[in-house]
Amino acid sequence: MKYKRVREILTGLIPIAAFLLALLMGTMMIAILGINPWVAYQALYNGAFGSINAIADTIVKATTLLFVGLGICIAFRAGVLNIGGEGQLVVGALSATIICLTFPDLAGWILIIIALLVGLLSGAIWGGIAGFLKAYFNVNEILSTIMLNYIAVYGMNYLLRGPIMDPLQVKLGSFIPQTARLPQAVDLPRLIPTRLNLGIIIAIFFAILVYIFLWRTTIGFRIRMIGQNIPASRASGINVPKYMVLAFFLSGALVGLGGAIEVLGVHHRMFTDGSASGFTGSAGFNGIVAALFGQLHPLGTIPASLLLGALLTGANKMQRVVQIPSALIGALNGLIVLFVVGSEYLRRSQARRVELITEVGYNSKHKSKKEDE
């Protein structure tokens, strides 16, 4: 019993250790660039928490990360890797935008609800494609989701440079690839007079919903079960391909909703710089980091998203003040992922050893010794 507690504490400490280790590497990189790390981190802190506006921006950034992270949680729990966050964000945002531009005369709140639902559904379909190909054709889902990301981005570029370009841009002849501003009636309500909007409340609501879904419903249980052990799931009568597609569908739905909320809550229009990250800010990848950092737990993903949101918001300030490229945070995110998955084995073997020695006695102690050799 006592050792179990130790194990739980160790489990909780691993992401924090991974984070500190990544930060240490970041410090070294900043120092190598010839900049005082203390000054750099001060700028980062101020950028993330220095004013009401900064805090609001941090939370706004965390909102999208949370939606992506929740989607990732469902997929990873089902044992499938959804790397298609970028594409699902773009598709969700794009379809919500098109709905709002097509029906500007509907009452505001009705249009908001329809737009969010359409964003959610199109993200679900985009994710569902990868799930379908994985479940019924055994197509590696990492590759298919990455390819779907690029397809979504080029589709977005096409639409924004042509069919749905802001008529004003066409008239002025400046041809900036963006849509017209959405009707003000569909702006998500602001919580305080900053960029902080209703989105974060919806995101936290969904985090709780995902938690209840995964741990308190039969469907959620089955999704987690196929992630644990496919042969056992099959033996107990679960239709594995069906639940695999469902997991991907729900995963894409959450990400797509995140994209729609990003448009309605923050930008109020769709724009592109040619790449995915121009609109998403790489949230599709950073959301993976948030989910892993939150131990693939929907509620753990909330603080993880806030922390990453703070890092990313602060990094912009750091870039302006001390000229450290904000891409540094991207590199650190990669390191966090590596430290978390790298330490997983150490934690598992440690846990196994503790269990073997304490709970089973001499025989297994002997055995575990043999394993070490």
Added chain:
Amino acid sequence: MEAIIIGITKSAIRLATPYLYASIGETLGQLSGVLNLGVDGVMLMGAFSAFYTVLKTGNLGLGLLVAIVVGAIFGLLIAFVNVTLKAEQGISGIGFYIFGQGLSSVLFSVMIGSVHTVNGFPPLPIPWFSDLPLVGEILFQQNILVYGAFALIPLSWFLLTKTPLGLNIRAVGQNPQAADSLGVNIVRIRYFTVIAGGILSGIAGASLSIALLNVFQQNLTNGMGFIAVALVYFGAWRPLSVLNGALLFSTVNAIQIWVQVKGINIPPDFTLMMPYLVTIVVLTAMAKRRVRPPAALNKPFQRGEE
């Protein structure tokens, strides 16, 4: 018409280069049981380091060497995380991708800052052969990295099918328990293949930045590394079939560039989308074949476990 076909074929051969290096490297790793999805990140680091070296020194050989060293270091790290720490290979691959992409962007903004070009490897006509009609122009007036990529196909085929090392690599990927009981050092074999894969990814990146495009910018590869991984599935882990896949993709690319240059009235976004769309279609079409991936792919080895 003839000139168009020669032009497209010639550029297809050129453009196959990065795919070939990266895919053959990935084939080695996967055959030994390690799925490395960080190829794109390593390619970016290789591309940046080669480009920076050439920009500062003008020495192409040195640039290539630096890319090889950087690729080897990344290969070593990937092997450490996947083989020694037995990490979940799908996620660690994404970690290496994000890390390589971020680091190459940081280094680019700090050390170079704006878009420059360099003089990359010049065409190296092969005496006599380059004078052959048609074939001479298409195949034998390319640069040295293109020749190297094509030489890699018979070399890797020979390594994998005719040498004891190749047999060991495949044994480790198919049945590590059996290989282990015969005294094959699984960890050493996997380190070897993954580091070789890292080196080849580094060269793949260098082939973009100092031989084909002769520029570097953030995210230069645009997902090429992932397509290279897809090509390994497409090629069913056989070098010759990987070559076919690489040529298919480079031809799609070459046609796409030709369509754009000619100003044919297709939105460029659709032609740019083609390689990615083709990848998905091809992966789906390949799925029902009877070829199976190496049995131990994506499964860390633990002595004494099933």
